[in-house]
């Protein structure tokens with residue numbers, strides 16, 4: 443594998459100036475895309491009470507607007523790219539100001555999943571779905587079942603799982619109508635992904651320290667964590683026992699209490715200004731932006747939050763400021779890696795998940811090297827490496843998918 447990645451690195455030096463990605467879109471927090479112009483044509487199909495409107499969007503395998511008048515379902519299912527395997531991604535249940543906003547979210551998130559899956563070599567493609575509700579209280583069993591039926595109509599071309607607004611219990615209801623689901627709360631499932639996401643972020647922190655200081659020792663290193671939710675909860679344990687000096691913040695004070703004796707607590711707005719070795723975003727996206735970048739006094743950013751960069755150009759600004767950025771979609775892939783083993787013939791195996799999550803360490807060091815060699819941002823290097831893997835078929839799934847539920 444190392445030899446293969448070395449080959450990739452050499453090849454990437456050669457293709458550094460080649461435009462292999464679309465300029466109009468990126469993996470930052472927002473995607474500048476004119477939705478109406480992007481939809482080249484619509485193709486409408488009806489199945490019982492469902493209307494599947496296929497929106498032909500450049501660069502996407504298939505994007506469907508799905509409605510069902512009887513159940514009030516309005517959903518978008520986006521299959522971004524299945525070059526390396528079936529499109530998989532969570533189902534977000536949320537309110538949006540308008541349809542274009544929901545579509546943008548689904549497109550952006552499914553594209554992010556493609557690169558995350560490619561980098562993690564899980565033999566899966568990028569997908570995502572959103573169920574649009576007027577109010578989150580409108581979520582009900584009939585709606586979830588109806589969405590399950592819609593997923594089933596796609597005959598396994600898209601696999602769903604939990605996401606924001608969609609709990610493992612909700613996924614259980616979706617499962618009543620389709621088997622194309624992962625992450626169910628039962629013994630054959632891969633369980634809570636946060637443990638594995640945290641382990642992957644920990645590997646990312648080790649690699650980042652290695653790059654910064656030539657040693658991956660955590661002892662005495664100042665680590666500032668934003669957000670003490672499911673992922674940070676596990677991550678803090680690893681960091682504490684390895685001797686880190688922890689600085690923590692959360693908008694929810696109850697989350698801070700548990701760690702009050704083991705860490706320095708700062709106000710949420712002060713976390714950016716902390717003089718530290720690594721800033722670890724584990725809360726929300728878009729937190730690396732024009733306003734926060736000027737405040738940063740860290741040597742590196744490496745955390746779990748999705749879409750940390752508000753825009754891709756913020757990766758360049760970090761580079762100019764000599765702040766090392768660990769691309770989020772590489773670092774936070776532990777949860778996806780974990781769930782991917784649920785689809786193996788032999789069934790879920792936590793040991794395999796851990797071993798694969800360990801590889802985030804070498805993967806990240808490789809990205810840092812490619813970025814240095816090509817004088818590009820680490821985010822750009824990671825996108826290029828993911829695209830290269832897709833082009834070369836590295837990590838492509840060779841076996842069938844098995845649903846053990």
Ligand code: NAD
Nearest residue numbers: 635636639669671672673692693694724725746747748777
């Ligand atoms: P979570 O909802 O359990 O925790 C988020 C925490 O951040 C909460 O305690 C919340 O109070 C806090 N928070 C929210 N806004 C904040 C702010 N402005 N300042 C400080 N704290 C704030 O989420 P999680 O599952 O721990 O995930 C954390 C991040 O990692 C999210 O961005 C998520 O999308 C991403 N991620 C999670 C996983 C996973 O396995 N859970 C996998 C990949 C990516």
